[in-house]
Amino acid sequence: MVEIQMTYTSMGVRVEVPIRQAERAILAWAEENMHAPKMGKQHGRITTERGDAYYAHIPSLRTFIFHKVFAEKIKHILQRAAIEYAFQYKLTEHHPERGTPYSCTFDNYGFSMVESDPESRFYYQNEVVDAASDPNRPQTIFAIQTGRGKTKSCMKSMVKRGTRTALIHRPSYVPKWLFDVCDDETGLRILRDEVLVCTGVQAIYDALEMGKSGELDRRGIKVIILPTVSLQRFLKEYINTAATNPVDLDTFYDVLGVGLVAMDEVHEHFHLVYMAGIMLNPPASIEMSATLKPGSSKAFIAERYLERFPMEYRISIPIIPVVDVKALYYRLDDKKFAWWASKMTPYNHKLFEGKLIKENLHLEYANMIWDVVEKSFLKRYQPGQKCLLLFATVAMCEFFTEYVKDKLSRDPVFHPLMVAKYNAGDSYDDFIQADFSISTPGKAGTAVDKPGLVHMYISTPVEDQQLNEQMAGRPRKILHNEWGEIDPTVWLFHAYNVPKHCNYLNARQKSLKDVVLSFRIATSPYVVRKSHAHSAASSRATAALHRNDFSKFSRKHSKGVSRRRRRR
Incomplete structure (x- = not known):
């Protein structure tokens, strides 16, 4: 009797398959269906090649990580493999418990928490912030037009939730977000010492060590910035060294004391946004983008968008043309x-x-x-x-x-x-x-x-x-x-x-x-x-x-x- 472990996280499902035949069956399906098509050239002709994988395969642990919508599909593949290769297995399911995040206050903000003017183009924020601050809501997607205050809505949600926040965005946006949360008179106006920027893979490991030792709490860190490139390299290194890597992905944000994950411009570096969601077991999250509609030629990516940004969690408002x-x-x-x-x-x-x-x-x-x-x-x-x-x-x-x-x-x-x-x-x-x-x-x-x-x-x-x-x-x-x-x-x-x-x-x-x-x-x-x-x-x-x-x-x-x- 082979025991197969299946762990459900907030957005993903991790499957540990100790039998080679089952691993090959899952991998064959994933390689055929879960790679983005990529344009290539062969002898001067345009060809379609296998692009980025929207799943994680960790050979050293014989483990796969998929989006949770594929859980039933994985179970079906296991059943067929068991019949074809005549082996018996026991499927054990797990649901990790969420840790308690670090509580903090943002009491020096320079904006009004409530918009009182019904004619204001920001009046919608009252309802949006209330929805994003609901403790029972696991995910909120601000699919809102540019210039309508998605950043301010996010910061208001940070104030209401009162927990340490992880900001994930492109490295080029680090100065912009530092200005918004520290220097902008209409922003959060927290101290620069209360923000930790993790540039590079080693900086992420250092932040995890500080989380374990309690140094993040002693320093009063309220915001942790994780640039997408650094986080992508961290996940890639984990996949390659998982057998000896001390990091537990299920408790990644718990160790950091993070209670809210905010991602800006999620249409950019979408592959990392998708993979970080299924691999790192995020707590309550806010994703922001004005453009969550891939072009008609990107059918595969459009399907991944619907998985990563479910329609029931999207918040949108009517567009007001201004240009x-x-x-x-x-x-x-x-x-x-x-x-x-x-x-x-x-x-x-x-x-x-x-x-x-x-x-x-x-x-x-x-x-x-x-x-x-x-x-x-x-x-x-x-x-x-x-x-x-x-x-x-x-x-x-x-x-x-x-x-x-x-x-x-x-x-x-x-x-x-x-x-x-x-x-x-x-x-x-x-x-x-x-x-x-x-x-x-x-x-x-x-x-x-x-x-x-x-x-x-x-x-x-x-x-x-x-x-x-x-x-x-x-x-x-x-x-x-x-x-x-x-x-x-x-x-x-x-x-x-x-x-x-x-x-x-x-x-x-x-x-x-x-x-x-x-x-x-x-x-x-x-x-x-x-x-x-x-x-x-x-x-x-x-x-x-x-x-x-x-x-x-x-x-x-x-x-x-x-x-x-x-x-x-």
């Missing part, structure tokens, strides 16, 4: 460049920008964007208003930052305006305060709220529905004593002689039509031509491309590849 979108078509004068961009499979705008710089097209490209900025943002500029420009690469961000500084330095009116780049290692505070902020979609396209943002310029063609909605949701409706009521504008740039740019713009219009005030498309007279890079900014941009320029190598003594070989 006008204006899309401009421009033309690439270099036909070879346009042909190259059209044939790129799959399309990659980072390579597009890299070739712009390499072919000395970037200066005219910057002139085009700057002309639009002058005619829109600077023409009606009032002190305190800000704009945000997004490029695909750090190299283009660096070039355009120097370009704008050079333009402003020679302007008699706008020379005092502040310009800041926001990439890895750059200051978040400078980014928020700057009149001109320059970044990438991955860094500033989501989860960043910039007060006073009236114009946003997006040079990157994007097809992904979620990212398009996130980027278009960065500007907020402005009600100002001096400016009056302003609906921000988002500007998009697409090359009309690159077919994929046209396809992406059509996809953008389709995905944004219900969440923006208007979406207008115009063919502009702008033409991006090749120019001789002669400015200091241009030379720096060229130097920023850390890539071998193979055109510098002589082909004189190289035989190359024969025509016959190329035809093959």
